[in-house]
Amino acid sequence: MLKAAFREVKEIIRDRIVEGVWKPGELIPNEIDLAVEFGCARATVNRAVRELAEEGLVERRRKAGTRVLASPVRRAQFEIPIxxxxxxxxxxxxxxxxxxxxxxxxxxxxxxxxxxxxxxxxxxxxxxxxxxxxxxxxxxxxxxxxxxxxxxxxxxxxxxxxxxxxxxxxxxxxxxxxxxxxxxxxxxxxxxxxxxxxxxxxxxxxxxxxxxxxxxxxxxxxxxxxxxxx
Amino acid sequence: MLKAAFREVKEIIRDRIVEGVWKPGELIPNEIDLAVEFGCARATVNRAVRELAEEGLVERRRKAGTRVLASPVRRAQFEIPIxxxxxxxxxxxxxxxxxxxxxxxxxxxxxxxxxxxxxxxxxxxxxxxxxxxxxxxxxxxxxxxxxxxxxxxxxxxxxxxxxxxxxxxxxxxxxxxxxxxxxxxxxxxxxxxxxxxxxxxxxxxxxxxxxxxxxxxxxxxxxxxxxxxx
DNA sequence: CAGTGGTCTAGACCACTGT
DNA sequence: CAGTGGTCTAGACCACTGA
The missing domain is CATH 3.40.1410.10 (Chorismate lyase-like)
Structure with missing residues (x-):
């Protein structure tokens, strides 16, 4: 396995968002459907989408689903060394x-x-x-x-x-x-x-x-x- | 459930590190032992420790185990809004x-x-x-x-x-x-x-x-x- | 080569919340 | 109240790497 499956899934979803397949404000399919499409377990999709949410690209809410954020919140991280x-x-x-x-x-x-x-x-x-x-x-x-x-x-x-x-x-x-x-x-x-x-x-x-x-x-x-x- | 189990585990481990139970440079127990101690699945411990590693508190390596970092790399995160x-x-x-x-x-x-x-x-x-x-x-x-x-x-x-x-x-x-x-x-x-x-x-x-x-x-x-x- | 973490799975139950 | 994500489990196999 060249890449972990959840990373592949994450990249595919990220690409679809930046390419505009799923547009800002829209919902993306739910975890079960994505798992079926990608032929993997729901937990794998979950980890992929959860990380995209942590990066500020999508927003997840129970029952409501996962939505592409209109203005992706970009976060810059600095290391504070001694x-x-x-x-x-x-x-x-x-x-x-x-x-x-x-x-x-x-x-x-x-x-x-x-x-x-x-x-x-x-x-x-x-x-x-x-x-x-x-x-x-x-x-x-x-x-x-x-x-x-x-x-x-x-x-x-x-x-x-x-x-x-x-x-x-x-x-x-x-x-x-x-x-x-x-x-x-x-x-x-x-x-x-x-x-x-x-x-x-x-x-x-x-x-x-x-x-x-x-x-x-x-x-x-x-x-x-x-x-x-x- | 007041708190997710993996968050509890994460807090306990974090506390042991800052309290000095596990000192900088030392190894902490492996995932299986921790799972037994906390009475949960290995995957739960894995998520807890993985997140601590992402925060820069510990360093994980296969076979070598999980080590407490000597000088925790502190990371400050800024949101860059419009x-x-x-x-x-x-x-x-x-x-x-x-x-x-x-x-x-x-x-x-x-x-x-x-x-x-x-x-x-x-x-x-x-x-x-x-x-x-x-x-x-x-x-x-x-x-x-x-x-x-x-x-x-x-x-x-x-x-x-x-x-x-x-x-x-x-x-x-x-x-x-x-x-x-x-x-x-x-x-x-x-x-x-x-x-x-x-x-x-x-x-x-x-x-x-x-x-x-x-x-x-x-x-x-x-x-x-x-x-x-x- | 053996121990440890990395990841995946199938299934389950739960928590939240939109409708 | 029903749909979606949140989390957990038990078990499995794999990848890496220290001894």
């Missing part, structure tokens, strides 16, 4: 430098974002990540000490806060957002660019079962791009 | 204006990017998308006329080029990339911001079975963010 691996995968030599590490009372904007109590303590760590000694990313991180008390004593010079956290604590939920920002004086000096330069910014918050763990702003060197195929 | 729907889903009124539409010889950078012949013709369309009459996105698009000759005569005033293309032609492959850019004079005027302001930029190329269809630069209003949970 910055060290990202740099090393480009064949560059990784290095990082911790430029600040201090326990603070969490500022109001952070308390709001992470849902912390008044007076809550947070560890503020900043560091710069280099690839082949060129600045690659500036990391500005806050760690909730109520959730992770022993973070206060951690040594981030060997293992960056990013990797330290991954080993120290799992997380159940994360939110990430991307935007553009202008370099301020601090960023300009760390990332070796001009004040006002447009920089790509990624922000991430993570939680473990309701408790905020960390919030981080990752600002990338000038010209950074995040690319994917889909 | 700009009109994006705006309307925020409860705003959508409108767009075509500000340029003209057939050109494809410039060299475009020929390189889309793999076009020397002298190939391309349609260059620019338009601005508004939400509640505030500029939201500037769209700067090139369409390969060799692949889509009748695009030259299209009227993009009713339906934007984005939606027109989706109806006119399917695509098999797409590449999208995100970065930050500074507003030039043109962008500043269309997006109502200052020259030099940092703007979020999305670029997308699409192909249909090897032939380039279109390349588009979508520059967003100041402060635009793209957010997702994962």
């Amino acid at each position: 910055v060290r691996k990202e740099i090393e995968s480009q064949g560059q030599i990784y290095r990082h430098a911790v430029v600040g590490q201090k326990v603070n009372k969490a500022p109001d904007w952070l308390r709001a974002r992470m849902n912390l109590d008044i007076g809550a303590l947070a560890l503020h760590v900043t560091c710069v990540h280099y690839g082949d000694n060129n600045p690659y990313q500036f990391e500005d991180r806050w760690i909730n000490l109520a959730a992770l008390p022993h973070a206060a004593d951690a040594d981030f010079t060997k293992t960056g806060p990013n990797e330290w956290l991954i080993e120290a604590v799992p997380y159940s939920d994360a939110e990430i957002s991307f935007s553009a920002t202008a370099a301020d004086k601090e960023l300009a000096s760390y990332l070796d660019c001009a004040v006002g330069d447009p920089l790509f910014l990624a922000e991430r918050s993570t939680w473990w079962r309701g408790d905020a763990i960390t919030y981080v702003r990752m600002t990338f060197q000038r010209g950074h791009r995040m690319t994917t195929k889909y | 700009v009109r729907k994006e705006i309307e889903s925020q409860g705003q009124i959508y409108r767009h204006a075509v500000v340029g539409q003209k057939v050109n010889k494809a410039p060299d950078w475009l020929r390189a990017r889309m793999n076009l012949d020397i002298g190939a013709l391309a349609l260059h369309v620019t338009c601005v998308h508004y939400g509640d009459n505030n500029p939201y996105q500037f769209e700067d698009r090139w369409i390969n006329l060799a692949a889509l000759p009748h695009a030259a005569d299209a009227d993009f005033t009713k339906t934007g080029p984005n939606e027109w293309l989706i109806e006119a032609v399917p695509y098999s492959d797409a590449e999208i990339s995100f970065s930050a850019t500074a507003a030039d004079k043109e962008l500043a005027s269309y997006l109502d911001c200052a020259v030099g302001d940092p703007l979020f930029l999305a670029e997308r190329s699409t192909w249909w079975r090897g032939d380039a269809i279109t390349y588009v630069r979508m520059t967003f209003q100041r402060g635009h963010r793209m957010t997702t949970k994962y």
Whole structure:
């Protein structure tokens, strides 16, 4: 068998949709009929069509049947690697430098974002990540000490806060957002660019079962791009 | 049945991994043993573990078994909607204006990017998308006329080029990339911001079975963010 | 070559929901 | 209430690959 049967079925159905045999908004035949047509078990058709639904090409509803979506929802998927691996995968030599590490009372904007109590303590760590000694990313991180008390004593010079956290604590939920920002004086000096330069910014918050763990702003060197195929 | 059995199994296994019962790098029991433990069919365990593998939590190999990944590859998924729907889903009124539409010889950078012949013709369309009459996105698009000759005569005033293309032609492959850019004079005027302001930029190329269809630069209003949970 | 996952089947029952 | 998809099962054979 060159291909799994369910993949064949999936491709045939996908082709019929893009070729317009089954048009947007229309119903496609039910699973039993398709199984008969393709000479396979209903479960095989089910898996094929289920995956097409996950890809956003069709919509399935009990009793109503399977409908071709009018505007296929395209989904782009990005892998979020550890910055060290990202740099090393480009064949560059990784290095990082911790430029600040201090326990603070969490500022109001952070308390709001992470849902912390008044007076809550947070560890503020900043560091710069280099690839082949060129600045690659500036990391500005806050760690909730109520959730992770022993973070206060951690040594981030060997293992960056990013990797330290991954080993120290799992997380159940994360939110990430991307935007553009202008370099301020601090960023300009760390990332070796001009004040006002447009920089790509990624922000991430993570939680473990309701408790905020960390919030981080990752600002990338000038010209950074995040690319994917889909 | 409150939950499908395979979802229960999936949750239990996921929990054991994050709790450290099965540690990174270790093998988890094989499907038959798990099926016995959970009192279900092997196919049920298979679906649960297969989905965990798709999520990047474990790695499966025949004969070798299923291994917990050391650094779980986290994947963030974004939906790429049509700009009109994006705006309307925020409860705003959508409108767009075509500000340029003209057939050109494809410039060299475009020929390189889309793999076009020397002298190939391309349609260059620019338009601005508004939400509640505030500029939201500037769209700067090139369409390969060799692949889509009748695009030259299209009227993009009713339906934007984005939606027109989706109806006119399917695509098999797409590449999208995100970065930050500074507003030039043109962008500043269309997006109502200052020259030099940092703007979020999305670029997308699409192909249909090897032939380039279109390349588009979508520059967003100041402060635009793209957010997702994962 | 033997163990593990990959897939398929035929049949069954169930859950949801349009009519 | 009837049709469609959602899920499960028990068993089977196969494909890959580590030992």
